[in-house]
Amino acid sequence: MEPNFIFDAHLDLAMNAIEWNRDLTRPLPDIRAAEAHLKDKPDRGHNTVSFAEMRRGNIGLCVATQIARVEHNDWSPVPGWRSPQQAWAMTQAQLAWYRAMEEAGELVQIRDGAGLERHLTGWETASPADRSAKPIGFILSLEGADSLVTLQHLERAWEYGLRAVGPAHYGPGIYANGTNSSGGLNARGRELLREMQRLGLILDATHLCDDAFADAMDAFDGPVWASHQNCRSLVPHNRQWSDEQIKLLIERGGVLGSVFDAWMMVPDWQRGATTPESAGLKLEKIVEHIDRICQIAGNARHVGIGSDLDGGFGAEQTPQDLQSIADLQRLPALLRARGYSEEDITGIAHGNFLRFLHEAWAV
Numbered sequence: 001m002e003p004n005f006i007f008d009a010h011l012d013l014a015m016n017a018i019e020w021n022r023d024l025t026r027p028l029p030d031i032r033a034a035e036a037h038l039k040d041k042p043d044r045g046h047n048t049v050s051f052a053e054m055r056r057g058n059i060g061l062c063v064a065t066q067i068a069r070v071e072h073n074d075w076s077p078v079p080g081w082r083s084p085q086q087a088w089a090m091t092q093a094q095l096a097w098y099r100a101m102e103e104a105g106e107l108v109q110i111r112d113g114a115g116l117e118r119h120l121t122g123w124e125t126a127s128p129a130d131r132s133a134k135p136i137g138f139i140l141s142l143e144g145a146d147s148l149v150t151l152q153h154l155e156r157a158w159e160y161g162l163r164a165v166g167p168a169h170y171g172p173g174i175y176a177n178g179t180n181s182s183g184g185l186n187a188r189g190r191e192l193l194r195e196m197q198r199l200g201l202i203l204d205a206t207h208l209c210d211d212a213f214a215d216a217m218d219a220f221d222g223p224v225w226a227s228h229q230n231c232r233s234l235v236p237h238n239r240q241w242s243d244e245q246i247k248l249l250i251e252r253g254g255v256l257g258s259v260f261d262a263w264m265m266v267p268d269w270q271r272g273a274t275t276p277e278s279a280g281l282k283l284e285k286i287v288e289h290i291d292r293i294c295q296i297a298g299n300a301r302h303v304g305i306g307s308d309l310d311g312g313f314g315a316e317q318t319p320q321d322l323q324s325i326a327d328l329q330r331l332p333a334l335l336r337a338r339g340y341s342e343e344d345i346t347g348i349a350h351g352n353f354l355r356f357l358h359e360a361w362a363v
Contacts (some may be wrong), residue, residue, distance in 0.1 A: 046314030057326030144169030259305020
């Protein structure tokens, strides 16, 4: 059977290249071997993503991020930069890497519906052998808006192809409060949403704290998705969304990307202590989160994949049966075993996010 085409709605590719110093053009074992001696980050030698593995897994399209938060009042669980200007500079280094990968034929940026159709047609008509050398499509997203020094920087980013923005990341932010913090949108955050709506940007509601999420849903009338978000009813933590929040996003026509970071898949995960083996964690667990969203929606049209693989963690914090991003191809069989139809599986693998993009970009 031909492997399902997969759209991954959240990958921190440039962060891995620029901050982790990983050459994603190399085979996965080579990347792991090159950093096996390093101890500066917990996922060293355990990464799961490379361009070859994406192609092997038929992951021909993704949302790829720029990410650089500002550290506020030494809020330390997730490190950041000391100023918005420094954060902006980091996002521009990440952009330069994406451009270099385009020049090398590894990636191609998707900016609109016409470009999306060209890429999908080229990928679908290529033979498996040809796909091994085809550029992977990417839609550029900004995870956390702290790097936007002014709203003019947002328009500049739109011009170079930014198409989605998540206003917050972890902790308090310049425009909105994120994971592990509280408080609604401030005046700058409301201005940001107005400008995003004017430019036609997608709002990525992932990482917004509960107060900011509620404000954003009231203030923003444009397209909204959640690129990488699981269910609070299964993993009680403010990083996840409640059934009520999921229902609200569904009512807005949104799609949620299921995330494969272990601590968001099972409760009571202790970073640095719990292991996939001690937790008995396998890919079947993500089907429970997918199924919860489908039960709330009454259909399978509002959930997809937003793996977040190598988003600051590696195989030490993924299901036991996921050692490479190519292992996302195990998901269709698990969904079939759960009783999902082929139409539903196609939607979850790529169709739901593609429908969302077609509708968002047709306006």
